[in-house]
Amino acid sequence: MPVPAAALTRKPVLFDVPYTPLEKRRLPAGRPREWYITHNRRLKAMRLAIxxxxxxxxxxxxxxxxRIRLTAERIGVHRPSDTTCHMVRALMRYSR
Incomplete structure (x- = not known):
C-alpha cells in the first residue's frame, strides 16, 4: 500500500508559547494512604526522569x-529516596 505524499512532507510544528503545566486538581478522596504515597512518588519519578x-x-x-539527587535539587524537588531513585531508573529503562 503506497504512503500518501502528504505524510512524507510533514513539517515540524513550532510552538508560540513555552509549555505551561495544567491546573492542578485535588486527588480523589477515600483511597488508602499507600495509594497517595505511590501516586506522588510516581509523579516525582516522572519529573526527575524528564x-x-x-x-x-x-x-x-x-x-x-x-546524579538523580543533584537533579532534584536543581529543579527544586525534595530529595528523593532510594525507592524513588530506583523508580526513575525503571522509567528510563522501560520507555524504550
Missing part, C-alpha cells in the same frame, strides 16, 4: 543516586 533526559542522561546506568 529532567535527566533533558540534561543528556539517556541510559539508566548513567543515572546514579547522586
Amino acid at each position: 529532567a535527566l533526559l533533558d540534561s543528556g542522561v539517556y541510559l539508566p546506568n548513567q543515572a546514579h543516586d547522586n
Whole structure:
C-alpha cells in the first residue's frame, strides 16, 4: 500500500508559547494512604526522569543516586529516596 505524499512532507510544528503545566486538581478522596504515597512518588519519578533526559542522561546506568539527587535539587524537588531513585531508573529503562 503506497504512503500518501502528504505524510512524507510533514513539517515540524513550532510552538508560540513555552509549555505551561495544567491546573492542578485535588486527588480523589477515600483511597488508602499507600495509594497517595505511590501516586506522588510516581509523579516525582516522572519529573526527575524528564529532567535527566533533558540534561543528556539517556541510559539508566548513567543515572546514579547522586546524579538523580543533584537533579532534584536543581529543579527544586525534595530529595528523593532510594525507592524513588530506583523508580526513575525503571522509567528510563522501560520507555524504550
